[in-house]
Amino acid sequence: MDRDIRRMSSPVGSRVRIDGREVDYFCGTSYFGLHGHPLVIAAACTAAQKYGIGPATAALTPAHEEAIERACRFFGTETITYVASGYLGPMVLTQALREDYDVAFADCASHYSVLDALRATAKEVVLFRHLDADDLARQLALRVCPGQRPLVLTDGVFPSTGAMAPLPAYAAVLDAYPRSLLCVDDAHALGVIGTQGRGSFEYHGLQGDALYFCGTLSKAFGGTGGIVPGDRVLEAKMRGLSHIPAGASAPSAPAAAAAAMGMRLLEEHPEMRRQLWDNVRHMRAGLRAAGFDLADTPIPIVSLPGAPSIDLRHVCDALDREDLVVLYVPPRGYSDAPDVESLRIAVFSTHTTEQIDRLVDGIRRTL
Ligand SMILES: Cc1ncc(COP(=O)(O)O)c(C=O)c1O
Structure with missing residues (x-):
């Protein structure tokens, strides 16, 4: 199976079952977790x-x-x-x-x-x-x-x-x-x-x-x-x-x-949108404090570009071992993907502050 295609055996959301494990999920586009809403x-x-x-x-x-x-x-x-x-x-x-x-x-x-x-x-x-x-x-x-x-x-x-x-x-x-x-x-x-x-x-x-x-x-x-x-x-x-x-x-x-x-x-429930924007702000602020130069927008997609000294595949795998799943994007690996490799992080309204903080901390430690 393609290394990047995982087996998800739960509804998509902030916490999912992937390859038989429960993980914090920061991929995809279900920005309010609605695909898994009861x-x-x-x-x-x-x-x-x-x-x-x-x-x-x-x-x-x-x-x-x-x-x-x-x-x-x-x-x-x-x-x-x-x-x-x-x-x-x-x-x-x-x-x-x-x-x-x-x-x-x-x-x-x-x-x-x-x-x-x-x-x-x-x-x-x-x-x-x-x-x-x-x-x-x-x-x-x-x-x-x-x-x-x-x-x-x-x-x-x-x-x-x-x-x-x-x-x-x-x-x-x-x-x-x-x-x-x-x-x-x-x-x-x-x-x-x-x-x-x-x-x-x-x-x-x-x-x-x-x-x-x-x-x-x-x-x-x-x-x-x-x-x-x-x-x-x-x-x-x-x-x-x-x-x-x-x-x-x-x-x-x-x-x-x-x-x-x-x-x-x-x-x-307009508060769902406000929660998403709050989560996006929290994620971007945390990553900015970790040294990333990120625009202050309400968009729930955060892209972390690589650098010659960093192996982002390695970072992605290390996060995965801590049950934190983000998407590795190869250089030009999608329509608008940058010329360098990058990590794509999706923020959902259903992520908790603890989940976001755990990811930011994981990124800080593995980079
Ligand atoms: C900008 C853009 N347009 C269209 C689509 C396709 O939408 P759908 O999955 O509903 O076919 C995507 C999917 O990722 C997209 O990113």
């Missing part, structure tokens, strides 16, 4: 009993309807298009918008979902330097002909490093281009940032008709499946110009019911 699991079980597993074709089960209704309320949008996975979100979006733009620009370290979506458009795609609004401005000036409409597509939060795209700077650059579009794959931000958990645009205070986002119910919300929030106009374009909503099975009824319950819990 009410989420119960909702999925009830839906399986009532509606079975497979999604209906050309029909929605009440579980799907509830997930869509809850997502509309959660994100304050008129419509939600619910598709098989978050990976498909950028593709649905770029297909739906294909008559609204001429040339696409993407952060060069965007997630595979973004780059695959753009490759499938048969339109010109220009990559700009990672997180670099000045380079975006330069590329736009070079590549957009008079009358052309640019579309910019990027991760809102990058999955390996937790870096946040400088969306206000991108929006300011795009002000000079009439009918330009700014689109975000917000898989790691939805549910997590913004006062109501609506993601990167809410966090940065950006609003407007030219802003689009997609994301997933498979991470913060405890279910599975991708979403593209929008209005009736966008929904009609998705139906007309993208084959994915009709041509790919929707998530299963239990997955939809789980996501609906996850959204309900996050809506009814």
Whole structure:
């Protein structure tokens, strides 16, 4: 078996059973531990009993309807298009918008979902330097002909490093281009940032008709499946110009019911989000005190880059022996992974202060 693929025999959460051992778990994307929450699991079980597993074709089960209704309320949008996975979100979006733009620009370290979506458009795609609004401005000036409409597509939060795209700077650059579009794959931000958990645009205070986002119910919300929030106009374009909503099975009824319950819990318990942000602050402060130079953001992904004198595989293995599990990321081992090896640490709202302190102490001792 691949060294990095472990056998997990419990629900995902802050404390899991991996390879037959109970460990403190700091990997993955279940930022509120909702995939293992008893009410989420119960909702999925009830839906399986009532509606079975497979999604209906050309029909929605009440579980799907509830997930869509809850997502509309959660994100304050008129419509939600619910598709098989978050990976498909950028593709649905770029297909739906294909008559609204001429040339696409993407952060060069965007997630595979973004780059695959753009490759499938048969339109010109220009990559700009990672997180670099000045380079975006330069590329736009070079590549957009008079009358052309640019579309910019990027991760809102990058999955390996937790870096946040400088969306206000991108929006300011795009002000000079009439009918330009700014689109975000917000898989790691939805549910997590913004006062109501609506993601990167809410966090940065950006609003407007030219802003689009997609994301997933498979991470913060405890279910599975991708979403593209929008209005009736966008929904009609998705139906007309993208084959994915009709041509790919929707998530299963239990997955939809789980996501609906996850959204309900996050809506009814905003303290879960505050707890996550507190935990992130505590983790970042502890690691900063241990000598790491970390940005002060609310993102529950912390990336510790290696140095020539440190063998991070060794650090990862040493932590593992203390039942502390973090993810070793090889150089360029994922879409946005740094050129050097790194450790990716995921923070959950369900981690206790003691768990976080134990990890920070373990890292301090093993480095
Ligand atoms: C930025 C980004 N977009 C999309 C996805 C895919 O989402 P899903 O797992 O729901 O297909 C991921 C998964 O890790 C991601 O990091």
